[in-house]
Amino acid sequence: MQIITVKDQVEGGKKAFEIIKEAVENGASVLGLATGSTPLSLYDEIKKSELDFSELSSVNLDEYVGLEGENPNSYRHFMKEQLFNEKPFKNSYVPDGANPNAEEVIAQYNQVLKENPIDVQILGIGVNGHIGFNEPGTSFEEETHKVSLAQSTIDANTRFFDSVEEVPRYAYTMGPKSIMAAKKIILLAYGESKADAIQKTVEGPITEDIPASILQNHPDTILIVDEAAASKLSENEA
Numbered sequence: 001m002q003i004i005t006v007k008d009q010v011e012g013g014k015k016a017f018e019i020i021k022e023a024v025e026n027g028a029s030v031l032g033l034a035t036g037s038t039p040l041s042l043y044d045e046i047k048k049s050e051l052d053f054s055e056l057s058s059v060n061l062d063e064y065v066g067l068e069g070e071n072p073n074s075y076r077h078f079m080k081e082q083l084f085n086e087k088p089f090k091n092s093y094v095p096d097g098a099n100p101n102a103e104e105v106i107a108q109y110n111q112v113l114k115e116n117p118i119d120v121q122i123l124g125i126g127v128n129g130h131i132g133f134n135e136p137g138t139s140f141e142e143e144t145h146k147v148s149l150a151q152s153t154i155d156a157n158t159r160f161f162d163s164v165e166e167v168p169r170y171a172y173t174m175g176p177k178s179i180m181a182a183k184k185i186i187l188l189a190y191g192e193s194k195a196d197a198i199q200k201t202v203e204g205p206i207t208e209d210i211p212a213s214i215l216q217n218h219p220d221t222i223l224i225v226d227e228a229a230a231s232k233l234s235e236n237e238a
Helices: 009-025 040-046 075-084 103-115 150-158 177-180 193-202 211-217
Strands: 001-005 030-033 057-060 062-064 091-093 120-123 145-148 170-173 184-189 221-226
Touching: 001 009, 009 040, 009 120, 009 184, 009 221, 040 075, 057 075, 103 145, 103 170, 150 221, 177 211, 184 193, 184 211, 193 211, 193 221
Parallel strands: 001 221, 030 057, 030 120, 057 091, 120 184, 184 221
Antiparallel strands: 062 170, 145 170
């Protein structure tokens, strides 16, 4: 696990873009993407770049259950607004949050992942150590699955909605096993609120209580963290 400490989120986005640019130039054809505020500086760098993504595919980590793709709070809409409208991919896959048949959605998305093995996966991390929507206690053997969101995750997402009542309680997400299948993983974390999760991810035991700790077993994981997020790491780690 490689750790890169940066000054701030802007520098982190630039560093992540450099890694992705090198991967694409070396033949990477499928990018695993994340939503939320953490990867936005990376997406800004991608949009500003001259890299052509029109022959690449993207696969998103997750989607809320019960939201149509055109809903402003859906992750499909988020990705269009933040990246795809300006930097289109050949194919852009997001779980079908509007389909209430969970078994069907899961089977379809596992097939997407089988047909589009991820070269570089972008991750954020929750304050409770979740990656994707894999909350503490999720089996490391899970592939795509439907999850009940933890209250801390619902609270964190409330800022994107008019009220906490509007925040979906369920989501479809790639599981830890799906994430670990990526050839390279880049985890981004900024701010003091992520420091405890980063410390446990890097230095704690590998446990399903901290889903991100499974990344210790991945052969090519890069953590890009600012000084605040790295503040609880041992000095030799940061």
